[in-house]
Amino acid sequence: MPDILERARAQVLANGVGLGEAEILEVLRTPDEDLPELLQLAHDVRMKWCGPEVEVEGIVSLKTGGCPEDCHFCSQSGLFTSPVRAVWLDIPSLVEAAKQTAATGATEFCIVAAVRGPDKRLMDQMREGVKAIRAAVDIQVAASLGMLTQEQVDELVEMGVHRYNHNLETCRSFFPNVVTTHSWEERWGTLKMVRDSGMEVCCGGILGLGETIEQRAEFAAQLAELDPHEVPMNFLNPRPGTPLGDQPVVEGKDALRAIAAFRLAMPRTILRYAGGREITLGDLGTRDGLLGGINAVIVGNYLTTLGRPATEDLALLEDLKMPVKALSATL
């Protein structure tokens, strides 16, 4: 076994202490021939510190497109020539989406809006939507509405939103190459407010934005410092009309190395498959990731693109003998 994996076994598997940045970088450089051993170790860490359950979530876009920010990967920015048009989801359709999500066995339903931060109209829509969902569907409601003020954090807590997603997207040193309309530190500030409010923190990012392997390690270490309840891992799905529209897709083995490295950096977090896995990993790779550190999935479609049918993911989990986390276990 390579030395770094021996050290990870002693530190992470035995003691539950995540790897630091230098060790994460070593893991990301694991040669292909040692990849199965790395994935097995990451899986063992996940099983020991998180258990066999998989948390299933559905997401929906409440407000699509027309965003004033310039996140270079995003087809919803109003600053690029993306074909995505602005559209709002009405409350009955939002509730129906929550029902469809709950029918898959999912315990989480995340409402997302393409905004810099919510305005009064969006907060009013959220209040009405969360109330309607809670009256009709037995599911936990999460939100992702961009950067928040303290008052908005308090409002979301009062509405009953239990988890807030705000991705750092990439490491601090690379962030200015990806977003110029706001800073990494502004995002960090929202995350600290969310943490202090008692809401669960969901924070991850996208791999394949052009960052180096060293910056991937930096990102994992920065996430570990934040210690989020959940880390969604996206892989860039290059979108037409965006500045990263011609960026190459992350190679499958690199994606698996990253999954394992993130697990070894954060042994107890909910590490979720999010967007891009279909094109980066395909069906076989999706299975490998679930056996290499992943313990949560977004099922069904994403915000502007489509995912695998939920039935396929649920069948895979059954095949792997990984039970879907029950709602009672999340309360």
Add this chain to the structure above:
Amino acid sequence: MFCDRCGENAAAGDHAACAAARELEPPRFCPQCRRRMKVQVVPTGWRASCVEHGTRTA
């Protein structure tokens, strides 16, 4: 007729890549008039509306 992914003439050029991408994307352009459609993706489907030619769903 127009390619519902890129909005170009469907009969001109190769749209094989568009067709492949469309397996994991909803349509963005109306195939009849190439207007950009309003598209709402939900967990189990999508709805695409052209102001002139109506709504398609899946």
